[in-house]
Amino acid sequence: MPASLTGHTRESLTTWLTERIALYLKRQPSEIDAAVPLAEYGLDSVAAFGLCGDIEEDFDFVLEPTAAWDYPTVHALADHLIAEFAAAEGGAS
Amino acid sequence: MLTGSLPQGAPEAPATGQETRVTARVAELEKRLGDPTDEKNPVSYARLLEADEAGEISEAGERVLDEAVLNADFVPREHGGRLERIDTLVRVMRQVFRRDVTLGLGYGVTSFMAGVNVWTAGSAEQRERLARILLDGGKVSVAYHELAHGNDFVRNEFAAKDAPGGGYLLSGEKQVINNADRAAAWVLFSRTSQAPGSRSHSVVFAERAGLDAGSYRVLPRYDAVGVRGCHLSGLHFDDTPVPADALVGKTGMGVELALRAFQITRSAVPGMALGAADTSLRTVVSFALGRELYRKSVMDIPHARATLSGAFLDLLACDSLSVAATRAVHLLPDQTSVYAAATKYLVPKMLTETMHDLSIVLGARFYVREGEFGIFQKHIRDLPVLSLGHAGSAACQATIIPQLARLARRSWFAEDPAPGALFRLREDLPDIPFDKLTLASGRDALSATLVAAVEELPSSTPEERAVHGIALKMMDELRQLQEASLALSPENRTALASPATFALADRYAVLLAAASAIGVWQQARFGDDTFLADPSWLAAVLHRLARRLGQQPPDLPAAVDARLHEEVLRRFESRRSFDLYNTPLAG
Ligand SMILES: Cc1cc2nc3c(=O)[nH]c(=O)nc-3n(C[C@H](O)[C@H](O)[C@H](O)COP(=O)(O)OP(=O)(O)OC[C@H]3O[C@@H](n4cnc5c(N)ncnc54)[C@H](O)[C@@H]3O)c2cc1C
Numbered sequence: 092m093p094a095s096l097t098g099h100t101r102e103s104l105t106t107w108l109t110e111r112i113a114l115y116l117k118r119q120p121s122e123i124d125a126a127v128p129l130a131e132y133g134l135d136s137v138a139a140f141g142l143c144g145d146i147e148e149d150f151d152f153v154l155e156p157t158a159a160w161d162y163p164t165v166h167a168l169a170d171h172l173i174a175e176f177a178a179a180e181g182g183a184s
Numbered sequence: 185m186l187t188g189s190l191p192q193g194a195p196e197a198p199a200t201g202q203e204t205r206v207t208a209r210v211a212e213l214e215k216r217l218g219d220p221t222d223e224k225n226p227v228s229y230a231r232l233l234e235a236d237e238a239g240e241i242s243e244a245g246e247r248v249l250d251e252a253v254l255n256a257d258f259v260p261r262e263h264g265g266r267l268e269r270i271d272t273l274v275r276v277m278r279q280v281f282r283r284d285v286t287l288g289l290g291y292g293v294t295s296f297m298a299g300v301n302v303w304t305a306g307s308a309e310q311r312e313r314l315a316r317i318l319l320d321g322g323k324v325s326v327a328y329h330e331l332a333h334g335n336d337f338v339r340n341e342f343a344a345k346d347a348p349g350g351g352y353l354l355s356g357e358k359q360v361i362n363n364a365d366r367a368a369a370w371v372l373f374s375r376t377s378q379a380p381g382s383r384s385h386s387v388v389f390a391e392r393a394g395l396d397a398g399s400y401r402v403l404p405r406y407d408a409v410g411v412r413g414c415h416l417s418g419l420h421f422d423d424t425p426v427p428a429d430a431l432v433g434k435t436g437m438g439v440e441l442a443l444r445a446f447q448i449t450r451s452a453v454p455g456m457a458l459g460a461a462d463t464s465l466r467t468v469v470s471f472a473l474g475r476e477l478y479r480k481s482v483m484d485i486p487h488a489r490a491t492l493s494g495a496f497l498d499l500l501a502c503d504s505l506s507v508a509a510t511r512a513v514h515l516l517p518d519q520t521s522v523y524a525a526a527t528k529y530l531v532p533k534m535l536t537e538t539m540h541d542l543s544i545v546l547g548a549r550f551y552v553r554e555g556e557f558g559i560f561q562k563h564i565r566d567l568p569v570l571s572l573g574h575a576g577s578a579a580c581q582a583t584i585i586p587q588l589a590r591l592a593r594r595s596w597f598a599e600d601p602a603p604g605a606l607f608r609l610r611e612d613l614p615d616i617p618f619d620k621l622t623l624a625s626g627r628d629a630l631s632a633t634l635v636a637a638v639e640e641l642p643s644s645t646p647e648e649r650a651v652h653g654i655a656l657k658m659m660d661e662l663r664q665l666q667e668a669s670l671a672l673s674p675e676n677r678t679a680l681a682s683p684a685t686f687a688l689a690d691r692y693a694v695l696l697a698a699a700s701a702i703g704v705w706q707q708a709r710f711g712d713d714t715f716l717a718d719p720s721w722l723a724a725v726l727h728r729l730a731r732r733l734g735q736q737p738p739d740l741p742a743a744v745d746a747r748l749h750e751e752v753l754r755r756f757e758s759r760r761s762f763d764l765y766n767t768p769l770a771g
Binding site: 111114115116117128129130131133134135136137138139140141143144145147148156157160161163 | 336338379380381382439440443585586587590623624626674677678679
């Protein structure tokens with residue numbers, strides 16, 4: 092069980108996702124509204140796969156490539172990650 | 185599915201059912217199409233040029249293909265057709281593209297592209313309906329594109345709205361759609377939700393028969409620079425009802441389905457169009473042998489001769505990548521996303537450059553629209569369609585870019601090499617696993633073939649040593665690519681990436697082509713084809729690809745040039761194709 096899966100909150104993941112997405116889009120994190128669909132900001136469907144790769148890299152957790160399609164806002168994605176991380180921890184222990 | 189890396193150089197298995205069928209089909213088509221240089225033949229280059237001048241698709245050509253029931257090649261065998269493999273479909277269609285890109289695209293390929301969506305996600309009934317339409321000779325359009333959004337198709341607006349009594353109402357426009365005017369059915373990429381993002385579109389299979397004729401119309405035809413006979417038009421719908429069972433797959437699955445279908449079609453179409461470059465090489469060889477200058481034939485001018493050998497090498501390199509990508513659909517379906525994009529990016533680009541090189545040897549005749557060499561200017565106008573239509577080159581690079589970091593981290597230098605079967609040109613394959621294609625997997629066994637080859641390649645002859653030396657440098661290049669990919673900043677992992685990141689995708693595609701060529705040779709080494717078994721062609725292909733990467737590999741042994749030139753002449757004189765298959769041609 093990678094230690095990196097524990098101790099995340101909606102807030103910490105929201106911050107991580109907002110910062111990452113801001114970098115993708117060459118914007119300030121303050122410009123990214125966590126309730127607005129990422130596609131509104133111009134994040135295209137294939138680039139969303141890159142986001143899943145980054146989550147994999149930083150959290151050592153493999154996510155469906157389409158996760159950012161199905162959970163299209165920062166908030167939705169943060170909630171999804173919390174649930175997935177918890178499920179993985181539950182499954183591992 | 186991985187059968188493991190077989191010992192390199194396993195001999196080709198004897199021809200089996202699939203190989204017998206494709207060889208017979210290719211020969212049958214060639215026989216029906218007849219000698220392209222005989223002006224009395226209704227599907228000769230001369231007649232095809234006339235049709236092009238008139239802006240028409242060749243009627244005689246369509247008749248021949250109807251008689252051959254070419255549409256059956258787009259229908260899986262389980263539905264009564266002949267489709268069993270993507271690489272063999274490429275070989276069949278190459279015969280058509282060899283002669284006329286307009287016929288290749290206009291008669292068929294877009295029906296195949298439309299069909300893949302339905303074979304992948306359609307209901308049993310839809311697949312049955314589509315098979316019937318195609319086997320009866322009907323055409324099917326693939327209607328994705330809207331001028332307002334181009335490659336950014338996730339923003340497409342054409343809508344399938346819920347109809348009050350069930351089913352959908354189609355509304356909006358699709359533009360630059362091949363065969364929109366005469367298709368019996370259209371596969372329409374349609375918005376089913378107003379929310380932005382990748383879950384807001386669905387695919388609709390609409391049959392023309394039974395539609396309310398007053399509520400839709402076909403838009404005027406476009407006049408293009410190439411494929412002038414193709415029926416490129418559009419469709420306008422005004423709340424046209426279609427039944428609920430017109431939906432292909434689930435609501436919101438459109439983008440996913442498109443990206444999966446693209447993996448098959450983008451792997452396949454470039455290899456088909458390779459046929460046009462093959463004819464162009466043949467045309468210029470004929471010119472170079474016949475034309476005398478400075479008391480020699482043009483073929484005796486070293487620059488001209490080297491250009492023709494170079495074009496042959498380009499065809500072999502492109503065919504190698506095409507073979508690996510199309511066979512990967514069957515063998516490595518979870519990895520096909522990057523291979524398909526690399527093929528659709530690199531093959532059209534290389535072939536366009538090949539055509540340019542050939543045009544220099546053809547000289548002023550390249551500008552002449554008729555006569556013995558007229559087909560060349562037609563092919564040079566038609567071929568760019570390959571990189572324009574169905575995702576532009578940059579959009580294909582943009583498919584690779586977000587995957588680079590993950591490949592670098594997870595797969596390169598860690599993956600097992602691709603199974604030898606990936607490169608065995610004539611070996612049977614399992615069915616097309618439409619449901620196993622994966623959007624992005626972070627795995628790449630093809631580049632692992634390159635890495636493994638550095639250990640495995642023999643080095644007893646000068647040619648083998650040349651191969652080995654270049655393969656080693658290519659592996660260094662993969663290492664650099666890995667470092668650069670790991671270092672990519674987040675903004676360089678999207679379509680807004682820097683030009684330098686697009687260059688990484690380019691280099692990666694070249695490495696995949698090199699790996700494919702190595703794989704093909706390793707498997708052909710102990711086979712019957714003495715030319716493919718000889719390392720000369722591989723050394724020369726790798727040399728050319730290395731130069732493409734900006735490397736400066738040492739000169740090849742002198743015998744290599746002679747061997748290639750001899751093969752170019754032999755294939756020209758014996759009327760054989762300039763690709764990996766050495767196929768007998770009608771002329
Ligand atoms: C002969 C022909 C037949 C066709 N037949 C059909 C058909 O049957 N059905 C159908 O649906 N469509 C068809 N099309 C339309 C075709 O699909 C579109 O032309 C194609 O998708 C590309 O659109 P575009 O050139 O307008 O590109 P745009 O998306 O407008 O791109 C313009 C430029 O922007 C840049 N760019 C775009 N996307 C990216 C990206 N992701 N990353 C980086 N840079 C990018 C590139 O430099 C690109 O060249 C046909 C087109 C032709 C020419």
